[in-house]
Amino acid sequence: MSGLRMSLCSTAIVAAVLSFSATAQAQDQEEPQTLFTNVHVFDGVNExxxxxxxxxxxxNLIKSVSTDAIDAPSATVIDGGGRTLTPGFIENHAHLMLMGPSIAEMETNSTWEDFAIHGTRMAEMYLMQGFTTVRDAGGAGGGLRRAIDAGQIVGPRFYPSGAFLGTRGGHADFASFTSPPGGVTNFGTLNMAQQVNGVDEIYMYGRNNLRMGATQLKFMQSGGVISAFDPWQLLAGSKEEIEAAVQVANEYGTYVMAHSYRKEAIINALNAGVRTIEHGFHFDCEISALMKEKGAYITTNITAFDPGLLDVPSVKNNPxxxxxxxxxxxxFEAYIPSMKECPAPRGFQTDCVGSVEACNIQIAYEKHLNNHFFGPYASMVTLTSVGGExxxxxxxxxNPYPEGKLGVIEEGAYADILLIDGxxxxxxxxxxxxxxxFGADPRPDSPETIRLIMKDGVIYKNTLD
Ligand SMILES: [Zn+2]
Structure with missing residues (x-):
């Protein structure tokens, strides 16, 4: 036994020495360079x-941006042909693991394989739609990011929240109707959603999320439309409970995102130190002012207001x-006018739960609605630099990606870049x-007009001649 342990031990040392010399060698060599010429740059901020x-x-970083010729003799040159070069897009609220078709189906009839396969396909779809960064708002942990960052699967940079944290009967209570408090659930076993009641459970599951690779915590204050037990106006989470979530996040130097609809919920969240308000149906000028004071953000999911939702069978057939x-x-009547009257930093979010093909359609529609209500410039900022912040x-x-900024084209930022026709x-x-x-035709795996997709300095798509 001890001989075996010795040999394992010396193998490890040899491997460590080899990898050390390989690293030293790599540092001697120059990093590969790519030079984009003949492009018009949208930098994520300026109109x-x-x-x-x-x-x-x-x-993997942007070394320089210039209107003068850049001298880089050893660079691979890509002639942009007068196209627009933009930062990669950023999705601020996805659920890559949740494939649907319903919460009940996922709770009773889905295995970890189903979730993992769906998450893998969603990750690739997002990247090929031009999203080089995705923040996950509940259901996914650090494992998916590990696989993406190790190059085992294709996907965007990934900021997961781990398990949703929500109260009994709240928007993250995915248990069946007769499941007793504290009962074992599929979502709980897989650490995709946890019922948390009282500060102690928030401490326990919040810390567990961060231990397992979450980059921020997700707290469910408000309810939902299709979910079983909760009015959307739900005001879940006492002051102490929300502050407990914020405290746990702060222990790790990170923050809480809150699913908040009602004005009281949003105000409570902001006062407790929550930094991003998800959805925020009751957004108004008073909230906007408080957000500014607290340095907070809102992410808008405009598809959630689509009148077509009233015709979806799961809504239409359930009084x-x-x-x-x-x-x-x-x-919705007051939502967009309030945003225009008292703008707040606003991130893009799609919040799709469903098949990869359905989410691809919803993302494209969410982009369309952003432009419809806010115009192209505000929509581009929302898709890029706000997400980076x-x-x-x-x-x-x-932050798993601390070397550079995201969502902008500037010196020192990460090389997450799109080349777009027009x-x-x-x-x-x-x-x-x-x-x-609803009723839209299936969408292509990647928009034809997005000609090149680069993430972290690596090109994943290039259809230039
Ligand atoms: Zn969501």
Missing amino acids: QRIENASVLVEG NSLRKAKSASAT IAALSGDFM NPLEDFSVVGTGDQW
């Missing part, structure tokens, strides 16, 4: 593109859901929008 520019990528859906869509809220210790600031459809949701 004016930087015309006739060049962008030099070295390794309770139909009533909830109607009262939720009534809040939200990603950075995960802090110095928990000018999305004039014709937004070139980012891959779809003007129909």
Whole structure:
């Protein structure tokens, strides 16, 4: 036995020495460079593109952006042909693991394999739609990111929240109707959703999420339309409970995102230190002012207000859901006007639960609605730099990608880059929008107009000649 242990031990040392010398060698060599020439740069922030520019990528970072020629003799040159070069898009609220078709089906009839296969396919779909970063709002943990970052599967940079944290009967209570409090659930066993009641359980499951690779925590304050036990206006979570979630996140230097609809819920969350408000149906100017004071963000899921939802069978055929859906869509009347009157930093979110093909359609429709209500420039900012700021809220210790900024094209930022036909600031459809949701035709694996997709300095798509 001891001989075996010795030999295992010396093998490990040899492997460590070999990998050390390989690293030292790599550092001696120059990082590979890619030079984009003849491009108009949307930098994620400014409405004016930087015309006739060049962008030099070295390794996984942007080395320079210039309207003068950049001298980089050993770089691979890509002639952008006058196309627009933008930051990769950022999705702030996805659920890559949740394939549907219903919560009950996932709770009673799905294995970890089903979830993992779905998450793997969703990750690839998102990247090929131009999203180089995705924040997951519940259901996925650090395992999927590990696989993406190790290059085992294709996907975007990934910021998971781990298990949803929600109260008994709240929006993350996915247990069956007769399941008793504390009962074993499929979602709980897989750490995809946890019922948390009282500060002690929030401490326990919050810390467990961060231990298992979450980059932020997700707390469910409000309810939902299709979910079984909760009015959407639910005001779950006492002051102490929300503050407990924020405290756990702060222990790790990160933050809490809250599923909040009602004004009271949003105000409670902001006062407790929550940094991103998800959905925020009752957004108004008072909330906008408090958000500014607290340095908080909102992510808008505009598809959630689509009148077509009232015709979905799971809503239409269930009087309770139909009533909830109607009262939720009534809040939309003031939602967009309030955002325009008192703008707050607003991130893009799709919040799709369903098949990969259905989510692909919903993402394209969410892009379309952003442009419809806010115009192309605000939509481009929402898709890029705001998401980069939200990603950075995960802090110095928990941010898995701390070397550079996300969502912008500037020196030192990560080389997450799209090359797009035309000018999305004039014709937004070139980012891959779809003007129909229900009944829409299947969408391509990747929009034709997005000609090149680079993440972390690596090209995943290139259809330039
Ligand atoms: Zn969600």
